[in-house]
Amino acid sequence: MASAAPEGGAQSIDNIKLESLSLSEGIRDAPVCIIVLGMAGSGKTTFTRSLIEHAQTQFNPYVVNLDPACREVPYAAHIDIRDTVNYKEVMKQYQLGPNGGIVTALNMFTTKMPKFVELIRRAGERGHKWCIIDTPGQIEVFTWSASGNIITEGLATMFPTIIVYVMDVVRSACPTTFMSNMLYACSILYKTRLPFLVALNKIDLKDCSFVQEWMTDFEAYQEALESETSFVNNLTRTMSLTLDTFYENLTTCGVSSTTGVGFSQLLKHLLDSVNEYERDYKPVYEKMRLQRLAQEQEAAPALDPKIQSEGVALPLGLDLSDAPHNTGSNVFLVGADMKPEPMEPDEQESDVKRDTEDQNFHRFVQNHVTATQTKHVKLQQEAEKAAQT
Ligand SMILES: Nc1nc2c(ncn2[C@@H]2O[C@H](COP(=O)(O)OP(=O)(O)O)[C@@H](O)[C@H]2O)c(=O)[nH]1
Numbered sequence: 001m002a003s004a005a006p007e008g009g010a011q012s013i014d015n016i017k018l019e020s021l022s023l024s025e026g027i028r029d030a031p032v033c034i035i036v037l038g039m040a041g042s043g044k045t046t047f048t049r050s051l052i053e054h055a056q057t058q059f060n061p062y063v064v065n066l067d068p069a070c071r072e073v074p075y076a077a078h079i080d081i082r083d084t085v086n087y088k089e090v091m092k093q094y095q096l097g098p099n100g101g102i103v104t105a106l107n108m109f110t111t112k113m114p115k116f117v118e119l120i121r122r123a124g125e126r127g128h129k130w131c132i133i134d135t136p137g138q139i140e141v142f143t144w145s146a147s148g149n150i151i152t153e154g155l156a157t158m159f160p161t162i163i164v165y166v167m168d169v170v171r172s173a174c175p176t177t178f179m180s181n182m183l184y185a186c187s188i189l190y191k192t193r194l195p196f197l198v199a200l201n202k203i204d205l206k207d208c209s210f211v212q213e214w215m216t217d218f219e220a221y222q223e224a225l226e227s228e229t230s231f232v233n234n235l236t237r238t239m240s241l242t243l244d245t246f247y248e249n250l251t252t253c254g255v256s257s258t259t260g261v262g263f264s265q266l267l268k269h270l271l272d273s274v275n276e277y278e279r280d281y282k283p284v285y286e287k288m289r290l291q292r293l294a295q296e297q298e299a300a301p302a303l304d305p306k307i308q309s310e311g312v313a314l315p316l317g318l319d320l321s322d323a324p325h326n327t328g329s330n331v332f333l334v335g336a337d338m339k340p341e342p343m344e345p346d347e348q349e350s351d352v353k354r355d356t357e358d359q360n361f362h363r364f365v366q367n368h369v370t371a372t373q374t375k376h377v378k379l380q381q382e383a384e385k386a387a388q389t
């Protein structure tokens with residue numbers, strides 16, 4: 001089925017005039033944004049369709065397709081990136097290959113971020129309680145690109161936002177593929193710092209209990225690894241020890257996007273994640289937002305003395321209800337240049353923990369690299385010796 005808007009034609013975000021928007025009225029009934037991520041072929045698009053069906057009556061989802069390269073989507077999209085950017089044209093005009101075309105198309109879409117946010121806000125006012133966002137087939141196009149960051153963090157500062165990571169259980173039955181998938185999931189979890197739900201997809205083809213077992217029982221995973229004769233086994237074994245703590249932050253749920261099994265349980269997990277966002281994540285994003293606004297105000301040029309004599313200037317409303325004026329300065333990113341505010345003691349403690357985790361990880365990688373280099377040199381020396389004798 002081609003993309004079609006359920007409410008009077010797919011709306012091009014170009015038709016919205018930002019100047020005419022009333023930003024002061026605030027976001028009433030902000031919809032929950034659910035960003036669907038996962039490896040190519042894991043079933044993101046099929047999952048999105050099934051989630052829409054299951055959430056329709058209760059949450060009336062607003063649907064966004066951000067994959068510029070898909071031929072068609074099996075659901076009715078309210079916003080479709082293909083209506084805004086023609087990725088084949090982008091490839092031609094900028095002489096790019098398919099991947100470059102997709103990344104550039106997403107970058108172009110991101111320049112319309114304020115309009116995108118405004119459309120979602122309006123959807124919330126019209127009674128859409130959820131906004132489901134399907135992402136490009138290749139995961140790295142979204143997770144390792146500037147535009148993916150801007151979209152994710154831009155949404156997270158405005159709306160309750162949750163990440164659903166779709167994982168193919170059939171492919172993950174191989175312990176090393178399972179580990180790759182988990183490393184990817186963990187890197188996204190730590191990068192986005194948003195509530196994170198793993199949808200173990202395709203359980204109609206394979207039962208997912210082995211995933212839950214491997215995540216909770218280290219020995220069971222080791223046993224599975226024993227049966228594999230791959231040179232990466234040692235690394236994977238060590239990794240599995242390190243990943244134990246990451247697993248604690250992951251909620252998993254088995255689903256089949258084709259049959260619909262498991263979706264009622266998934267909806268419950270999603271509602272828990274919304275609460276988690278409100279409780280743990282929203283204050284962080286709110287703080288970042290206020291910090292950025294304060295910096296902007298400091299940098300703003302001084303008022304005309306004539307205006308100043310008329311009274312004292314007051315900052316305009318600084319809450320989650322404000323939509324950004326432009327993408328460059330008003331989307332609040334966890335940038336490398338951002339200085340954290342003084343924190344509460346328990347926050348500081350968790351930051352120290354995070355730093356220690358970072359250091360441990362770097363040390364682990366360093367040790368691994370050194371060990372590999374030493375082994376390599378030793379092997380070379382042995383080979384030279386053998387050649388001499
Ligand atoms: N059997 C089965 N197949 C699925 C399921 N979910 C997706 N697929 C299939 O997996 C393939 C890739 O799905 P798609 O949604 O396009 O993946 P995407 O690239 O992540 O968007 C398609 O052939 C789907 O029909 C599922 O739950 N069960």
Ligand SMILES: [Mg+2]
Nearest residue numbers: 044045067137
């Ligand atoms: Mg897809």
